[in-house]
Amino acid sequence: MFAGIDEVDWASMEHAYGPADDVPALLAGLASADAAERERALDGMYGAVHHQGDVYACTLACIPFLFELVADPAVAERGAIVELLTSIGGIELAEDDEDELDEDEIEGAANYAMAAAAVCAGAEVFVGLLADDDRGVRLAAPLALATLHTEPARVLALLRGRLPVEPDEEVRLALVEAAGRLALRHVPVADTAAHWLSRLAMQEYAPGLRLAALAQLARCAPGALPVDIVPRVADLLRDLRAAHPPAGPGTRAAAEAAAREGVQSPTLIGQLRALHAAEAAGPGTPWATDLLRTLHGALGDRVEDRVALLTDQLCSPDEGQRLDAVRMSGGLIRVWRGPYDELVRLVGEQLAEPDPRLRDAAAHLLADVRVLAGPAADALAARVAVIPGTWIRQWENGQPSLDPAVLALAGTGDVRALPVLAAVLEGPVVPHDLGHAVAALGTAASPLAGALRHRLSGIARGPSARGGAMPLMHALASLRADEATPEVLRVLRGGTEAEAPRVRQSALRTLGAFGPGARGAVRELEALMRRSEGREAVDAADALYSVSGDVDAVLPVLTEALTAEEPPSVRAASGLAGRLGARAAATAPRLRALLGHDDLRVRVDAALALCEVSGRSAETWPVLLAAWTQNPYVRVRVADTLARTGAAAAGSGAAHALRAELSSVRRHNARDGGFGTSDIAADAHLLALCRQALRDPGGRG
Template identity: 85%
Template sequence: MFAGIDEVDWASMEHAYGPADDVPALLTGLASADPVQRERALDGMYGAVHHQGDVYACTLACIPFLFELVADPSVAERGSIVELLTSIGGIELDEDDEEELDEDEIEGAANYAMAAAAVCAGAEVFVGLLADADRGVRLTAPLALATLHAEPPRVLALLRKRLPVEPDEEVRLALVEAAGRLALRHETVADTAAHWLSRLAMQEYAPGLRLAALAQLARCAPAALPVDIVPRVADLLRALRATHPPSGTATRAAAEAASREAAQSPTLIGQLRAMQAAEEAGRSTPWAADLLRTLHGALGDRVEDRVALLADQLCSPDDGQRLDAVRMSGGLIRVWRGPYDEVVRLVGEQLAEPDPRLRDAAAHLLAEIRLLAAPAVDTLAARVAVTSETWVRQWEDGRTSLDPALRALANIGDPRALPVLRSVLERPGVPWDLGHAVAALGPAASPLAGALRHRLAEVPLEPSANGGAAPLMDALASLRADEAMPEVLRVLRGVPEASAPYLRSSALRTLGAFGPGARGAVGELEALMHRSRTRGAIEAADALYSVSGDVDAVLPVLIEALTAEEPLGIRAAAGVVGRLGTRAAAAGPRLRALLHHDDLWVRVDAALALCEVSGRFTETWPVLLAAWTENAHVRVRVADTLARTGAAAAGSGAAHALRAELSSVRRHNARDAGFGTTDIAADESLLTLCRQALRDGDDRG
């Protein structure tokens, strides 16, 4: 094995972490009889040679040797090597990607193309692996064929031939998934594959196979889905529970053991495997979750169908199915707008379940969706009432945070969170999200002002004060508790240099929120404004204006900041100038010049400020409309200005953009990968602002 490996000049190549002279040892390790050695070698291949999907010259040089390993039945865990080859050869660049490549990326693109050609050239090996004695190999070979083989009709025929004789249920599902992949990638077999999948979804097949067929059909031929897709899937889930009953209480013990293994594993691959084992522990059909995720993703904007399906899943007697449903509910709500009251109520019911994973997932989702969690308010209050020992959570980095159920209750503005927050303030440590919770409660949290002030007075002014003082000041700012001005000034004056920028900003925001009640700080704010650099001067000017209302004192500093080179400084200054309104007319020429700035956000902030300063919206709308179209994340800011000024009635065309936003079922900030914990709240705020702007615009028009 590995004939010619020593003839490759590995030292002349590089991978993600330097010279590739260690690659021969990694390849040898993949063939080791020692499972620890194999795991470390595979970890090295993904961590360095194929780092985050990259293809280097050494990756290309590995391909022939990886094929040798796959073809040798004496090598253990060859399925993981099949997966590695599929990943190396399966990256495709479409025409749009190729057009956007810069010079530094051209070499990488060429490597991807060469890797695809090299792996595809050897893909015939995977044909023989469909019937391999190793289950892991049979599990990975179908997708490798569908991704890499040059003859799609032949591959589909092989998959269909293998299905009736394949003894393993999960491998049968892999064969069905591969058929769906073929249909998506190759029009020549799309109709044939869809017809086969439709037949597999019929009554005479096992429920898992039928569910897999429906999931793939939803991906590649959604028009062929049965009209009764929701009750049909619900029936299949019930059939799965009948034929594969969950193992009950063993789940948690097995999950905890696997989690401990993940923490102890020296390799990322080992940690991922242990985490997967923890997730699947005690589940009789762990693959069902992937099938349902595929189905939900393929149903896309069919929100009503997906809500009905989730409602059924959330009523399942199987803890695992309900846990999956909670997570999938988050995936749905983050991307699509819709009526979620029933789903949210059912998610709330999971807070009373004994499985901590289920309770935690439900609480985190309810905290994330904020006001949308209102249908679960009573179950949240009940949960908070019985979790006094876990109202605050300690993290590995030393920070603390509020229990997600408590945070969710506060986000709704329910006063039942108030006594619990009062108790939290009596304990050591200040949760980083305390300020957010107090702000969400609004005036109902006013009784906490004294305790917040007392805690702030006790915070030691040292670098570690960063985490304690800021949440307390944020909370006091939201309450406009100007009686706490002495405590805030203590922080402003005594803030350590290591914590200065962050804590000083927090203190200035708090004094600004106090407004005229902080007049005693005017002299200090003026001095700070004149001696600080650009960002600090802008923050001090913002606070000074809020406290004194003296436009003449702050406008020269702000206009000077508008000429700075740093985009963030310009944006901050424009934001404050906009608050000054028409009394800042002297800043108009500079704001107009910024409408042509290279930075989109500078253009947007300048346009919004100019609208406030000039009292006219029509001259800025072309800039804002272009930004509205180019970057959806500007929309909340723009809609806020439209709602406050009534500018939608100014004949600018803004009303059309607002109505188009309200007609969209997809959230404006939905991402294909990843999400932010404030995304849902931001989108719900946008919808509210759009409605308000249109309503006020109609009234003024």
């Protein structure tokens, strides 16, 4: 094995962590008889040689030797090597991506192309693996063929021919998934594949196979889905539960522990396997989760169908299925607008379940959706009542935070969170999200002002200023508790640690929120404004204006900052100019000049300020409309200006953008792989502003 491997100049190549002279040892490790050594070698391949999907020269040099391993039945766990080859050869750059490559990325793109060509050239090997004795190999081979083989019609015929004789249920599902992949990648076989999937979904096949076929149909041919997709899937899930009874809480917990114990490893691959084994532990159909995720993802904006499916899942007697439903509900609610009251109520019911994973998942989801968690308020209050003393989560690496059930209850504006927050204020630590909880309660949290002020006075000069003072000041600012001005001033004066600028910025924002009630801070704000530079000078000026209303005092700082080089200072100054409005008319020429700035955020801030300063929106709307399309996160501020100034009539473009937003079912700030806890509230606020700007009382909620 590995003939010619010593002739490769590995030392002249590099991978993610330096010279690639260790690659031969990794390849040998993949062929080892020792399971731990194979796992370390696979971890090294993904961690260095194919790091985060990258393809290096050494990755290309590995391909022939990886094919040797796959073709040798004496090598254990060849399925993992098939998956590695599929990943190496399966990266495709869209035409748009190719157009945007800079010079440094061209070599990487060439490596991807060479890897695809090399792996595709050897893809005939995967044909023989469809009937391999190793189940893991048979699991990996269908997707490899669908991704890499250059004859899609032949591959589809092979998949169809293998299905009736394949004995393993999960491998049969892999065959169906591969057919869906073929249909998505190759138009000439799309209709044939969709027709076959439709037959599998309709005929008297096993429920798991029919569910898999429906999931793939939703991906590649949604128009071919049956009109009764929701009751059909619900029936299939019930059939699956009958054929594969779920584990009880005790049985599942024991199986999870055994699974984790059996695959403990210090490698990332080992940890991922342990996690997968734990999730799949015990009786039931763990692969059904993947099928349902595929189905939900493919259904996309069919929100009503997805809600109906999740509602059925949340009523299942299978705890695992309900856990999956809670997690998938989060993916739905965070991305798509829709009517979620009943779904949220059912998620709230999971807070009373004995399974800690289910309770925790439900609490975290409700904390994330906050403003939509109202239908679960009673369930949240009941949960909070039974966890006294554990209202704060102390993380090993991170700041302490409120228990998600407490945060969610406060997020609904429910006053039953008040006693809990009062008790937290008497405790030893201040959770970083306390300010968010108090702000969500609004004026109902006013009774906490005294305790907040007292707590702030005790840590204002301590080493934990950032960890404790900032959430306290956030809370006091939301309550406009200007009686805490002396304590906030002490924070403003103190702080020598590296985070002091952020703490001072928080203090300045708090004093600004207090407004005229903080007049005792005027002299210190004036002094700080005079001795500061850049962003901090503007922040001090902003706070001073809020407290004193003295335009003449802040205009010089504002004017100077608008000519600064640093975007943060310019943006802060633009914001202050917008607040001053016509009283900052002298800044209009500089704001106009900023409309052509390289930084989109600077252009937007200047345009919004100019609209307020000049009272004319026609000259700013082209900038704002372009930014509306390029960066959805500016939309709330743009819509706010349009709503307050009545400037939506500035041009048909403005009204068209507002109406398009109201007609969209996708949240404006939805993004792949990320979510902010204020995103849903911001999206709801945007819709309200769009309706206000158009004087439209209706629209999607």
